[in-house]
Amino acid sequence: MQPWTASPDRTKPVIVTLADGINQSVESIEIKDSQCTSVLNMDSFIYPTLQVRDGCTLFSQHTGYINKIFKFSGVWYCGNGKGMYKQSGSAWVAVYEYGEIYNNRLWDAAMFFDGSQLYFLNRLLQLSKYDGTTLTTLSSAPSSSSFLTTHANRFYLAGTNDNLLSYSGLRLADDWTSTNKYTGTGKITIETADGERPTGLVSFANHVILFKKYTMHELFGEDSTNFEMQNPYNVGCISDRSIVQTNEGLLFFLASDGFYVYMGGATPTKVSDPVRNYISKINLEYAQHCVSGTDGRFIYLSLVTGSETIPNVTLKYDLQRQSWWVESYVATSFYLDGQTLYYGTAEGRIMKVGGANDAGVLISWSIETKPFSEDDETVRKAIHKIYIVADIEIGSTLNISYAGGAEGGTQTSTWNQVYTTSNGTGKIQSIKIPIIVRTPETWYRLKINGTGKVKIHRIIRELSRRGS
């Protein structure tokens, strides 16, 4: 940011990029110029250029609220409120199916270590295994288990009805009764002063981590002779489905007060302050439906907010830039297949991320900047011209609006649209936009919106100060 100079003409160009994401952690006038107060369908994938996010295509159409998608032995599986299904051609065949739909059947699944068996459960179904053909119920496994994970050649189960972490025999996922102290099964009781029950289970950084609402517990050891549960941090998790690991060795999870990242050693760090307005609206009664996924660059977080009972908003966190973005679609489950992210929806669709539009529909996008003051809040300024260096794809549109005042465009004044183009060139161009501002203001906000793929490299505002 350049300070005002002592030049007689009292004008200066101000150049900003806009790819640092939304920030709701402080008042809008305090955030960085490159951050924004509102954004939709844009991201920082090619930082510092701001771009419209990738589109998606319909991969498969099923039914219901898809809360689990994954592949087993090269075959797609998905779970919804009625059952667990596998893809057969373009159809979905029931692996396990109920007679009625109940959206709280949240599926969890894991494979045996050699990939030969699939094990799955929901909060009501007894642990079951499936080899691709035959379904077997493991009646000796702890009943009413909700969470399943594998670690060091054992399967681990936990449920929301008791404080037990159960582990299988060594490399025997069907064995929940043997008693050999080295290779046998067992249960570990994890009780806490708050009386909370388990809310999540994951294997991370060579340890099984059991989450409760306000605490996390790491399991050390390998068998009954040296198993020891440690309670390293008073940070909990409200949704097992929100726990996601990245290739960089980071573990993200949703706590009651925010989205945290844990590296295995230091205290988990909250990263969700920039989207605190979304976090504060989480419907804790249905928080177990919140879900996360990753494509390697971004963490996707779908929240259940307000009075909703299933996810109703999807946010995106840039692992490299630590910036947050808001999506227009709502994903209810995620699966990364190679480098391609798939997500399920509440309408039974499984979408494949990629492409320039959302299943043939141009992506509507927008961004609203902070109120710019140019580091001088003692004088009123007027915008003379705006140059926007952007790459607007053919068929895409771009509009620019401005509003005066710290809360311009929201309460005190309306957006004044000063530029629109209905069809881009597909090339990087510097668009000069003359603006006549008759009433100078201390702060100005800009709004840029449109449809279709657009890359915004930077904006150059030419300002003059008045009344100083």
Add this chain to the structure above:
Amino acid sequence: VAGFNLPNVDGLTSLEQVKNAVGIMVKELSWLLQNLDTRNVNELNAEVIVAGSVSADKIQAKAITADKIDVDKLSAISANMGKLTSGEIFSAYIATRENAYPRVELSNTSNMLGAYKSPSNSIQIYSPVEKFSPVIKFEVNGVLCYIFYNPEDNTFSMTSNSANVNLSTQRRIQLFAQEGVYVTGWSSLKNNGTGRSMEDELQDIYRRLKILEGH
């Protein structure tokens, strides 16, 4: 076994990563220090083992060989010896009771087998005379009786200086001897009912024969 995973510190580029690596090491090592086992220790000597702290369950069954045991007397092992099924015992005093009666004992000093009702009431098998067979000696309050074999005169003897010798049965006593049955004299062979000796009876017969001759 106590496996643990310390972080790879190569390529740490930020203070956050260093803090995290230190945190992992602290947690892993804290746990490890309470769970050290054979996989974590290359070699130990016994100097650090607290005296008397090795309990029986820590010793592998049949692992202690005899040459590792230094016991002068088996009495140091205070236990019921249970059932011995084979082997040999030499030069040992063996008794069914210690300093109490009745008891049976094998003496390692007199090489004697004895059964004692009391100190003065016993049966002993011992060898007081070299030329004799082992002697069975009966003793009650100083009265002694013996059973033995003397090869010098080829005599099997049941003797006592002061005790009667009684052979009795409800049936009959049979004496078979190819070379005859010897008694001290006919005066010593007496009728238990009348007290008369064989000599008395023979003299009565002799007198009656004399009278008959006079007629």
